[in-house]
Amino acid sequence: xxxxxxxxxxxxxxxxxxxxxxxxxxxxxxxxxxxxxxxxxxxxxxxxxxxxxxxxxxxxxxxxxxxxxxxxxxxxxxxxxxxxxxxxxxxxxxxxxxxxxxxxxxxxxxxxxxxx
Amino acid sequence: xxxxxxxxxxxxxxxxxxxxxxxxxxxxxxxxxxxxxxxxxxxxxxxxxxxxxxxxxxxxxxxxxxxxxxxxxxxxxxxxxxxxxxxxxxxxxxxxxxxxxxxxxxxxxxxxxx
Numbered sequence: 001x002x003x004x005x006x007x008x009x010x011x012x013x014x015x016x017x018x019x020x021x022x023x024x025x026x027x028x029x030x031x032x033x034x035x036x037x038x039x040x041x042x043x044x045x046x047x048x049x050x051x052x053x054x055x056x057x058x059x060x061x062x063x064x065x066x067x068x069x070x071x072x073x074x075x076x077x078x079x080x081x082x083x084x085x086x087x088x089x090x091x092x093x094x095x096x097x098x099x100x101x102x103x104x105x106x107x108x109x110x111x112x113x114x115x116x
Numbered sequence: 117x118x119x120x121x122x123x124x125x126x127x128x129x130x131x132x133x134x135x136x137x138x139x140x141x142x143x144x145x146x147x148x149x150x151x152x153x154x155x156x157x158x159x160x161x162x163x164x165x166x167x168x169x170x171x172x173x174x175x176x177x178x179x180x181x182x183x184x185x186x187x188x189x190x191x192x193x194x195x196x197x198x199x200x201x202x203x204x205x206x207x208x209x210x211x212x213x214x215x216x217x218x219x220x221x222x223x224x225x226x227x228x229x230x
Contacts, residue, residue: 043220090159102167107159
């Protein structure tokens with residue numbers, strides 16, 4: 001079974017631009033969560049989507065948004081990019097919603113975003 | 117609030133020796149605990165999890181973790197370290213009372229010397 005895939009793997013943008021990242025979960029998985037990883041802040045939760053609905057959101061500004069499609073693929077959008085948005089963005093998929101608590105999350109390789 | 121602490125930024129161990137990567141947690145209910153490993157330029161790989169039952173959990177690549185409720189710890193262990201185990205290790209707790217998100221520790225970098 002194919003793992004979680006993320007596209008693109010690397011991205012360079014300039015301040016003020018917007019970016020869209022894509023995540024395809026493992027087949028059959030209905031939950032997709034997004035995380036931001038930086039050397040200073042570590043891994044921080046952005047949001048989770050389950051069955052096309054946002055189930056939970058972390059403490060990020062409204063510039064960060066996402067959506068999930070009927071095939072469970074998810075996109076994350078960041079508008080008006082800032083230098084501090086440079087990070088590795090990871091998505092993780094699981095069978096059940098995070099509300100279950102016990103389900104294992106499987107991570108993709110990430111998208112490395114650099115904002116100049 | 118639920119939290120996870122990994123008290124060591126780095127752990128150094130010689131190949132063939134046992135290794136321990138420490139993790140302590142703070143939760144308000146039953147803890148759901150996870151260990152992940154990250155290799156350079158890669159995403160996180162699941163190693164093992166504790167949900168309930170036996171305090172000793174066995175996972176991938178020969179790793180195991182011991183859940184200790186009284187000490188609120190979930191240390192990762194391996195009897196004999198390999199150079200290829202060198203990576204960044206994350207302990208995580210599933211927050212099921214504050215919005216069902218996963219909270220990660222800061223990570224511990226493991227160096228295994230040949």
